[in-house]
Amino acid sequence: MNGKLSINLTRLTDSIAEMGRIGRRPGLRGVTRLALSEEDGEARDLLVHWMKDEGLRVSVDSIGNVFGVREGSDPGLRPVIMGSHLDTVIDAGVYDGAYGVLSALEVVRRIKEERIKTKRPIGVGCFTNEEGVRFQPDMMGSLVKTGGYPLDKVYTHKDDEGVTVREALEGIGYLGSAGVDPEAYFELHVEQGPVLHRRGAQIGVVEGVQGIAWWRMRLHGEANHAGTTPLDMRRDAMAGAAELYTRLLGSVTRCGNAVCTMGKLRLEPGAINVVPRLADFTVDYRSYDDATFREGKAEVERTAGEVAERRGLRLEKEMTANFQPVHFRPEMVDVVEGEARGRGYSTLRLPSGAGHDAQFMHTACPTAMIFVPSVNGVSHSPDEYSEPEDLERGANVLLGCALARAGV
Numbered sequence: 001m002n003g004k005l006s007i008n009l010t011r012l013t014d015s016i017a018e019m020g021r022i023g024r025r026p027g028l029r030g031v032t033r034l035a036l037s038e039e040d041g042e043a044r045d046l047l048v049h050w051m052k053d054e055g056l057r058v059s060v061d062s063i064g065n066v067f068g069v070r071e072g073s074d075p076g077l078r079p080v081i082m083g084s085h086l087d088t089v090i091d092a093g094v095y096d097g098a099y100g101v102l103s104a105l106e107v108v109r110r111i112k113e114e115r116i117k118t119k120r121p122i123g124v125g126c127f128t129n130e131e132g133v134r135f136q137p138d139m140m141g142s143l144v145k146t147g148g149y150p151l152d153k154v155y156t157h158k159d160d161e162g163v164t165v166r167e168a169l170e171g172i173g174y175l176g177s178a179g180v181d182p183e184a185y186f187e188l189h190v191e192q193g194p195v196l197h198r199r200g201a202q203i204g205v206v207e208g209v210q211g212i213a214w215w216r217m218r219l220h221g222e223a224n225h226a227g228t229t230p231l232d233m234r235r236d237a238m239a240g241a242a243e244l245y246t247r248l249l250g251s252v253t254r255c256g257n258a259v260c261t262m263g264k265l266r267l268e269p270g271a272i273n274v275v276p277r278l279a280d281f282t283v284d285y286r287s288y289d290d291a292t293f294r295e296g297k298a299e300v301e302r303t304a305g306e307v308a309e310r311r312g313l314r315l316e317k318e319m320t321a322n323f324q325p326v327h328f329r330p331e332m333v334d335v336v337e338g339e340a341r342g343r344g345y346s347t348l349r350l351p352s353g354a355g356h357d358a359q360f361m362h363t364a365c366p367t368a369m370i371f372v373p374s375v376n377g378v379s380h381s382p383d384e385y386s387e388p389e390d391l392e393r394g395a396n397v398l399l400g401c402a403l404a405r406a407g408v
Contacts, residue, residue, distance in 0.1 A: 210286045213296075
């Protein structure tokens, strides 16, 4: 049965398009649904409406994760959950996150249409603040759910306007108290990278997720006249940030299995003719290899200290994320690969370069991820696109995997 039953592509793409209309802002081409914003609340409301239409039992937990579950023939069993997230970055595409949530809903719709009674309950999950744009840390909903971060502490985290996570949850009506304890979790996602598209593979069989470390750093120097202060007499915070980034890029290039990004930078006083007294910036370091990740984090901190000392700067640093590399259980990876090949789809095993809720759900239950190609590897952009045929293939694999795990 699993190899024959397919999802309704028209309904899936219509759902993605309707969800993609929520969060349109003047002057931007894409979608902006920052976590726990009014737009995120509207998207959640639409999802809950659709889930209730399908007769799902809807619940919201204490960090705002939303679940909709269809009962199985043995209600005492824990459910198989499929899902992802609905929050976005600023000016995003319509697929990142939403494709996984709405494909999960489509799977449930098709099972209902075919009057299939699974042994285990089966359902949809939508996690809070996967992107981490408005509030940190990212993957907040799955991180808190699996015990990786204290709930009372995360409630106090504030956005740039001083609004706390708890206040934002209350504001959109998604501060809940009920939860779901999945027996297994499947997450379908667009790859967000170029590998599948360039290699012509139809399904990405995700073996795990890169380790991710984030820092916020500040280099304090001395403001001075840009024209009269000799280079060798400057305490230039920007020069320190530039040297640090250059050295880190050289390091990851040499090792070949890590990446590093300085994605956010603010200078003070921020004048064209003044040597910066402050460079306030972020560092993002990632590797799938456990040893490289461990050694690379130490090198980031060591290099930052060396640069600061050499240039007469004072360094402040705070590690804001430290997520170890994840390697999914081989039997779950094999389920995805077997289902894809059973449907005649070409496959490629690969790790995820982006973080996903699956990397934390992996600590709580057997977990697997399915990727579909992103055209030219574009994501976090209005130009993000995946071909409808690829969307269909991914959702079909999700359908087969979920049925196999839930039992018929």
